[in-house]
Amino acid sequence: MTVNSPYADRLSRLPVERHDVQVRGADTAYWVYGPADAEVTLIAVHGFRGEHHGLESVLAFLPEARVIAPDLPGFGESAPVPGRTYDLDEYAAWLIDFAARVAPGAVVLGHSFGSIVTSAAVASGLATPKLILMNPIGAPALEGPKGVMTRLAVLYYALGAKLPERLGTALLRNGLIVRVMSIAMAKTSDPALRRFIHDQHDTYFSRFADRDVLRDAFVASVSHDVSQFASSIDVPTLLIAAQRDDITPIEVERELVKRFPDAELVEIAHVGHLIHYETPAEAAGAIRRFLRIPVSRAR
Template identity: 75%
Template sequence: MAAANPYSPLLDEIPVERHEVAVLGGTTAYWVYGPADADVTIVAVHGFRGEHHGLEPVVAHLAGIRVVSPDLPGFGETGPVPGRTHDLDLYAQWLTDFAAAVAPGAVILGHSFGSIVVAAAVAGGLETPRVILVNPIGAPALEGPRGVLTRLAVFYYWAGARLPHRVGEALLRNGLIVRAMSVSMAKTRDPGIRRFVHDQHDTYFSRFADRDVLHDAFLASVSHDVREFAPRIGQPTLLVAAQRDDITPIEAERRLATMFPDAELIEIPDVGHLIHYETPAPAAAAITRFLAPSGADTR
């Protein structure tokens, strides 16, 4: 039985439509939340192994803002891009083309691995008036507070890609391992939200196309971080960081903020790498404040 979604009452008030668009020879599934005539549109890019559902708690708190939320290639309802390695160059090119086709000139938001994809795309020329990075990957994952666990994850994804197909797929989709990942990331003491977080990961964390795409995306996620792109992002940028993030410590996020020409850092206490699940209201409030003063140039 699915855990109750504590954000459903808000989300149910927001209109949503599913669409598809051709990008790079594949078909990208995406969802549009909010009013069609909103003053601000955000393209929201989810994190590694996730899909668009993961950002819905934040969307639920962004009343009046139009949010376009795609599934990354190879995840959720979006198939892999044919004939391509799913590395960072591919994801950045995909995002640039997707935004141009569906929401040109939109504000671009990325969470976790999505923050790297967004940073790479914007630094590479994706046109946007403002950038929002939630739980940005601001330092090498292997050097984070749980670098040992990251190295175990490297071995896990390597084994999943190298073992016989059936065994590798079973390992990568193993429910106990997914739950262990979820437990290690959750910081909230609210039992209802913890149940919701674990249910979300149980339900959506294994909706990847195949182990090759998953391995490619994992390598991209641990081989890059936002620092390498920050100096080339001239747009006003909002960083929403967690003070208890086990992937990028808050000290690294503070250093990251200084690398952008124009960045604001908002720190959220008592949460880790799951801001989008555990503290979506303060994240959305920061986003709303960031966009409000310059609404005229964030269409």
């Protein structure tokens, strides 16, 4: 990373270890943040095209918790199984197995596409005491005010899959397109924070294994949403939503929370789909209250 994180000081004080585990036939890389004797353990699942680094800013404000942050199969340092289709069923099955191997009974957190994966997994039987959804995808992506933009993204990923492999992969990793995506999502007017956000996307947004796994994940992300699983999730659930989110409008999130048997919604103003970069302290505060994590005086 070439741009310093505004949260670097907090992160530097956070213990972190890297590990690998075999899950469903491939190595999953994961990182463990925080004290080993923490009272609360979370599994944090990142969003589409991202990897575990994307959630570090939030973790920096939760130093009392133990947080396990894997890279999804096919992204970052986690390998996919060659030839396997990574649809939502596969990602949910992967998360259920990962949790059983690494941290059974942990609280589960998902951001963006991770909100779909975690919701599907919990609805399918993943045992967790509580579920946290940050920037949850609350409605079909092809509907609503941004449906046209989603259809353009569908064409983009379809073209990347159909072109000769070298050209298709180059298109999908094109830096200019990644920057346009980043500019569209960032809402902050702070130039230093905007530089950090763009650098994060430049650095980590193209670390996918191959165009096949990227296409599969994209199809899963636009073919499903949290509302499909909400009524089947019987654990206390926290939704952390942004009032300026272009992907799922806040009005949709206000309806989504009513679909859960036991859920609450925390709204964050003046931010869009990048809560984890722009307002991580506010997100961590909501998580802390939901999980009743006391603030450590040492921090």
